[in-house]
Amino acid sequence: MGVKLADLNTLENGWLLFNSIAESWVKELLRLRTEENGGFLLNSFANDQLVEDDIVLLGQVEQDGFKELSAILPGTKRRVVAVDGSVVQLGFVGGRALLSLKAAIVEREGRSLRVKVVGPLPKLAWIDENAPSSDTVALLELRRFEAMIQRLVARTAGDALLLFDMPLTRMADLTISGDGTTVVGIAKNSVLATHLGRSLARSGSLALLARRLPQDPIVGAEISVTVVRLAPNGLAFRADVMPADRWVESLSDLAASDALISGYPETLAMAHAFSRHSWIEVVASKAVLEKRLGLKLVDELDVRGAVLLPFDGR
Amino acid sequence: MKVFRKSGDKVELLALSWDASLRLGDYLVAEEDGRRILLQVIDVEYADVPGLMEDILRDLSGSAFEEVERLDPMDVLSVIRSIRDSRVVVAKVRKVNNAEPDVLWLPSRYTSKVRRVEVAELLREVVPVPKVPVKLGEGVVVDVMNVEGSVTLIVGRKESGKSHLSKVLASGLARAGCNVVVLDVNGEYVSLGRRRNGERSEVSELMKVLTPGLNYQVQLASLSDEVLADVMTYALGLPQTSMRELLKLFRDLRRRSVLNFANLLRAVQSVPMNESVREALANRLLTLESTGLFTDDHHEAEGDQLETLFPPDRGVLVVFDISKLSALQRRVFVEYLLSRLKELLLNDEIDPVVLFAEEAHLYLRETYWEDVITRMRHIGISTVLITNQPDSIPALIYRQADNVFMFNMRNGSDIDHLARNLEIDTETLRSMLPNLPQGTVLAWGKVVGRLPVVFKVIDPYLMTLGRTRTKLGRMVQHG
Numbered sequence: 001m002g003v004k005l006a007d008l009n010t011l012e013n014g015w016l017l018f019n020s021i022a023e024s025w026v027k028e029l030l031r032l033r034t035e036e037n038g039g040f041l042l043n044s045f046a047n048d049q050l051v052e053d054d055i056v057l058l059g060q061v062e063q064d065g066f067k068e069l070s071a072i073l074p075g076t077k078r079r080v081v082a083v084d085g086s087v088v089q090l091g092f093v094g095g096r097a098l099l100s101l102k103a104a105i106v107e108r109e110g111r112s113l114r115v116k117v118v119g120p121l122p123k124l125a126w127i128d129e130n131a132p133s134s135d136t137v138a139l140l141e142l143r144r145f146e147a148m149i150q151r152l153v154a155r156t157a158g159d160a161l162l163l164f165d166m167p168l169t170r171m172a173d174l175t176i177s178g179d180g181t182t183v184v185g186i187a188k189n190s191v192l193a194t195h196l197g198r199s200l201a202r203s204g205s206l207a208l209l210a211r212r213l214p215q216d217p218i219v220g221a222e223i224s225v226t227v228v229r230l231a232p233n234g235l236a237f238r239a240d241v242m243p244a245d246r247w248v249e250s251l252s253d254l255a256a257s258d259a260l261i262s263g264y265p266e267t268l269a270m271a272h273a274f275s276r277h278s279w280i281e282v283v284a285s286k287a288v289l290e291k292r293l294g295l296k297l298v299d300e301l302d303v304r305g306a307v308l309l310p311f312d313g314r
Numbered sequence: 315m316k317v318f319r320k321s322g323d324k325v326e327l328l329a330l331s332w333d334a335s336l337r338l339g340d341y342l343v344a345e346e347d348g349r350r351i352l353l354q355v356i357d358v359e360y361a362d363v364p365g366l367m368e369d370i371l372r373d374l375s376g377s378a379f380e381e382v383e384r385l386d387p388m389d390v391l392s393v394i395r396s397i398r399d400s401r402v403v404v405a406k407v408r409k410v411n412n413a414e415p416d417v418l419w420l421p422s423r424y425t426s427k428v429r430r431v432e433v434a435e436l437l438r439e440v441v442p443v444p445k446v447p448v449k450l451g452e453g454v455v456v457d458v459m460n461v462e463g464s465v466t467l468i469v470g471r472k473e474s475g476k477s478h479l480s481k482v483l484a485s486g487l488a489r490a491g492c493n494v495v496v497l498d499v500n501g502e503y504v505s506l507g508r509r510r511n512g513e514r515s516e517v518s519e520l521m522k523v524l525t526p527g528l529n530y531q532v533q534l535a536s537l538s539d540e541v542l543a544d545v546m547t548y549a550l551g552l553p554q555t556s557m558r559e560l561l562k563l564f565r566d567l568r569r570r571s572v573l574n575f576a577n578l579l580r581a582v583q584s585v586p587m588n589e590s591v592r593e594a595l596a597n598r599l600l601t602l603e604s605t606g607l608f609t610d611d612h613h614e615a616e617g618d619q620l621e622t623l624f625p626p627d628r629g630v631l632v633v634f635d636i637s638k639l640s641a642l643q644r645r646v647f648v649e650y651l652l653s654r655l656k657e658l659l660l661n662d663e664i665d666p667v668v669l670f671a672e673e674a675h676l677y678l679r680e681t682y683w684e685d686v687i688t689r690m691r692h693i694g695i696s697t698v699l700i701t702n703q704p705d706s707i708p709a710l711i712y713r714q715a716d717n718v719f720m721f722n723m724r725n726g727s728d729i730d731h732l733a734r735n736l737e738i739d740t741e742t743l744r745s746m747l748p749n750l751p752q753g754t755v756l757a758w759g760k761v762v763g764r765l766p767v768v769f770k771v772i773d774p775y776l777m778t779l780g781r782t783r784t785k786l787g788r789m790v791q792h793g
Contacts, residue, residue, distance in 0.1 A: 026388065116385065122388065
């Protein structure tokens, strides 16, 4: 009789695994109550590639023009699942930044809306000696966290349009279920959209800029990098689409399936809203850590503030 | 709970929702290193939490969702809920370090401990151990020595519980050994001798119910010159010149032992005097006789020996049921009673009495109010005034009042009237009085160490007849 392995391709089992990961983060925190910890000087590989990536692509497009242009077509209404996350630095514990991570998964199918909120979850950040500030460390942790949720959702999404709040080229690997899942990564503040959006027609239109492979070319599949104006007179965004060859259909389906706010998918905007840490959540997380886990949190020393306030106007 | 900020005598404390089981008037103490500040809760507001509007809007938008699921292994949500609903408890400084509130010391916002103080604990600290204890509320035992010899006011709107407290107080005083006289204007004290289940109450042996004109009449010949003068002058408005004429005739007939209404009236008609004086005297005498409160016949007269109602060795509760008397009869009787009590007290024939007067403005002359605070209590008449019209009691009474019991009151001008004349600030009264539940009182004065204290008056299970009488009520009761 063989050992029965849990099928991670079901959502329930996926969340069970996630739960145990979150519990391991808490256990790591608890160890700090008793142990004298040294520094953890690890993890300096991932830098913010976004701007660099955008600028390279922009140069190429300005030199060669769009690879392909298309209008938004009449799309098919599909289930839309949006994922977004946020991070807040709660303080320092044992010399390491203590973060709070939170994510939201919003699912729209016709008029039905469902939301799953994950967190706030406390997590100790790895210390990155090369990171210019603890903010960067926090962003790296956020990307790891988001990627974990995104992978979990992608594996189990079925025939759905997945919306992520980031360019897909930045993802190390992404495996999607083979039953018609499409992933669209939307970047709001892309240099590409700012510069190339003007070239798009005011009516709904899209332009293919490039085909790219994700950071891990062995695991990941090809991605279409596009600039898109989903709604007439709406804003233009960078949108990365996977599978790469279905970029026109996928973005047309998105325009047909979701409400658009200034051209931005409402489901992703809702995921953004539900994933933000409110002030109350930050205070509550600190209270839980201090009162229930007995941790002592120390705020980061604001040298500028300490030296110059109250006369520093910033 | 943590001290948040202070402005003047007002302190704001931050409390999470689980601390919010506070009630208006509750006492809190903020302590630090042996020093303490005593605070009284006068209001509770929502805390102005940063980002609250965004948070509520997000929550509101969640109602459009078919399903909202949360993965929250740390159970942060329970704390979030509590912070969202956090409160600002508004309190007034009542004492600092057991001194007055002008001492410049404040507890630390972070290290001071805030805890609730039960009324019983508070009273133990601010009032000496009662020599003659009477229980008025749960944990509230007052020394009725602070009621006898004092002016006590009980105010509140209709059916707020004033009469209930006055019955508890009157019964307690009588049981403690006081001479209690009740002017029962609504006939609601007459059944205090019975419990609601029909059994005899603890005051049944001490109680005597008298109805003037019915089982309490006074022989005309037994009236002293002073009592007659008070009744004729203050109750019937006889001018002084006419009074002198009447007294001459009154003394003459009494000296000859032929004093009765008929002879007095005959004398008025026959003796030479100014015609207008004659007419005034004749009218007043006929009116006095028509009240039925006074009689010629020594045998018919009952209860004329007022002094016998007050034995020196035990307390007594004498209820004069004046509910069925006309306005004139009430005025005449009350004037007689007060005048006679003064006489007996001045002659040391009885021990001091505590007089309970409900809606006294309906039957007491205006000059009586000054008497209350100048002469009466020195003579030995302590007064407990009960009213639902606080402005019917003059300001000078409030300012001299030793104890004030305030029940629910919603009329702003009534509350302002109290605030103007008492040592309690308007904010406290405006916050507390409209929100007091029925039967709960805000007490202030000697009995509670001059701190405003809120408590629910005990139910002594006495049969009370103070409810509003309605035909529909009777029909419903009888099916």
